[in-house]
Amino acid sequence: MQQLSGLDAAFLYLETGQMPMHIGSLAIYDQSTAPGGKVGFKDILRFYQQRLHTARAFRRRAVHVPLEFDHPYWIEDPEFNLEYHIRHIALPKPGDWRQLCIQTARLHARPLDSSKPLWEAWVIEGLDNVAGVPPGSFAVVSKFHHAAVDGVSAAEIASAFHGLTPEVEPGDAVPDWQPEGHPTRMGLLGRSAVRSIRQPLDMAKFALRNIPAAARVGKGVVTGDFGLQLKVPRTRFNDNVSAHRVFDGRSFPLDKIRAMKNAVPGATVNDVVVSICGGALRRYLLEKNELPEESLVAMAPVSARPDSQRGAEGNQVTTMSLPVGSDFAAPLERLAAVTEASRRAKKLTATIGPSLAADAAQFLPSMTTGLLARAYGRSGLARRLPLFYNLIITNVPGAQQPLYSMGSRMVAIYGLGPVAHGLGLFQPVVSYNGKVMISAVSCREIMPDPSFYCQCLDDSYAATAAATSVV
Structure with missing residues (x-):
């Protein structure tokens, strides 16, 4: 157990x-x-x-x-x-x-x-x-x-x-597997009591351990080193989500995206992908007369898993706050803006450290977190509280050669992920065998036309290729 x-x-x-x-x-x-x-x-x-x-x-x-x-x-x-x-x-x-x-x-x-x-x-x-x-x-x-x-x-x-x-x-060779009996209620409560005794000391250790990082972050915010976009615009993606999901996706050649990054010094493949998504979001919201003046901001999860824990399960992740450049009409300017924003976001993430979120989550109140989450949805607070992000973009690099499962060649793979109240668009990105596959996961009320959004992805890719002279 x-x-x-x-x-x-x-x-x-x-x-x-x-x-x-x-x-x-x-x-x-x-x-x-x-x-x-x-x-x-x-x-x-x-x-x-x-x-x-x-x-x-x-x-x-x-x-x-x-x-x-x-x-x-x-x-x-x-x-x-x-x-x-x-x-x-x-x-x-x-x-x-x-x-x-x-x-x-x-x-x-x-x-x-x-x-x-x-x-x-x-x-x-x-x-x-x-x-x-x-x-x-x-x-x-x-x-x-x-x-x-x-x-x-x-x-x-x-x-x-x-x-x-x-x-x-x-x-x-399949090792022996031993099922476990269901623990008793008293046994579980006993374990809980022991942990509750330790928790104040653990919280004090957590606070002391993170004081230096907090000081560095505060200094960086004051000096503007991190270039944080403090105002996150409210969009259709930041409403309550329903139980109904929509999904679509597109595939793009990885070698073309690699060539596009050469147009901006320091740009990465991920910067190009985020810029393409930013262009698609701009086109999609323009069509609906809903484009805000400020750039949309993506939550970009980043693995905090050390090499020593490869193969371990569970979550070891931190996040970056990344403007997607939807406020730029020109693809090259957008890519340059995303590249600079990404550089600053990585600097902030390195300053905070990889384990802050996971360490802080240890002290979540287990009795009330779920109740608060349900109350948050029922109250409609997602429509009123200040935003930190508009959407999620996550990138999982894959193998760059054909893979087989059950003898069958994998032709393509698209990511899927959760959406939440106030965060109603999830864009997983997977690279595999010379392709980059970008998905869009949302709910039916927020994105009733996922195929049109993916057409916006196609158009944004084509515009970025033209602007970077990639044919």
């Missing part, structure tokens, strides 16, 4: 029917490369069964302390059933990209069952008319609760399910 960290537990506390807190992906596979040219559902179950030991998240579930006196615990689920977690469906006709996006959004909208290990994989057949996808391909929509994994640990789990050749390896 292992207790969740404060940051991991926060994702359980914040979850409501309108705000499921899972991340995931839509991966498309060409099964013609598999042995025999076909992958059956039983083959998929067997493949997963042989790899369950690669991540504890597959077979452990959360157990809550009575009355939420303390953060929950993970236990190895004695009732684990693989066939509950892996489902098999077919895409409605005509089996095109639009239908795949609609089906992905519906699956992503459903909260995970908190009485079971917090993950699902949906195998989708019938991709008969998805442009650019080989005939007979299938998709897998994966869902992992954010309490169990972050973007980096999810990518590490995925790597255990993929290889560099179509040959299906039998998997490593």
Whole structure:
């Protein structure tokens, strides 16, 4: 039995029917490369069964302390059933990209069952008319609760399910797995009492440890070293979200984006991607006569996982505040502005340190955090309180060579993530095999036209390519 960290537990506390807190992906596979040219559902179950030991998240579930006196615990689920977690469906006709996006959004909208290990994989057949996808391909929509994994640990789990050749390896020797019994209420309360005695000392240590960083941040804010955009404009993306999700995505050539960054000294691939998103947001809001004068600001999660903890699960992440340059009409000026903003944001993040958010989350009041989150949604405070961010943009680098799972070549992979009241647009970015795939996840009321937004992404990419002389 292992207790969740404060940051991991926060994702359980914040979850409501309108705000499921899972991340995931839509991966498309060409099964013609598999042995025999076909992958059956039983083959998929067997493949997963042989790899369950690669991540504890597959077979452990959360157990809550009575009355939420303390953060929950993970236990190895004695009732684990693989066939509950892996489902098999077919895409409605005509089996095109639009239908795949609609089906992905519906699956992503459903909260995970908190009485079971917090993950699902949906195998989708019938991709008969998805442009650019080989005939007979299938998709897998994966869902992992954010309490169990972050973007980096999810990518590490995925790597255990993929290889560099179509040959299906039998998997490593599977170690013995021991389920755990459900802990007693008194046992959980006893653990909570012990931790509550230690907490004042832990809080004092936390405060002393972070005084130097706080002083450095204060000095940097006063001197303007961080260039913080103090006014974050209110947009349609900063309303309450509903339980209905929308999804769409686009794929762009990585070599072209790498070439674009050379137009601005110091620019990175991520700066170009953020600039393209900024241009798309500008076009989208202009079309609706809603473009604010100030740039929209993205929350950009950054992994704080040290190399010594590669393979560990849970969340080890900090965030950057990053203006996306939506206040610039010219793509080259936008890219230059994003590059400078990114440089300053990285400086601020380095000054704060990688573990502040995770350390502070240890002291979240477990009894009231969930109540406050639900009250926040019901009260409509998202429409009235000052904003820190308008949207989320996260970037997960992937392998730059073809990968295979169950013998099937992965054709494309798009990220999925949660939206929340006041933060209603999530844009995960994944690079894989020479492509950069940008997704848009929102709710139906905030973004009723995700395909139009993705057209704005296409237009912004084309404008940036033209401005940087990339053909």
